[in-house]
Amino acid sequence: MKNLQIYSENLLAIRQLLESGFTGKIDLIYIDPLFASNNVFTFSFAIFL
Secondary structure, eight states: OOOOOOOSOHHHHHHHHHHTTOTTOOOOOOOOOOSSSOOOOOOOOOOOO
């Protein structure tokens, strides 16, 4: 399987992936911040060239 997109509760999805044999086969997990939470989510980083 090359790409997989899951819409689920984070911990439930990760647990199911691990129990389904994906241990050691996952390169990236992207978790969106919560929607409609009235919180501001920010992330900043520096790129050094």
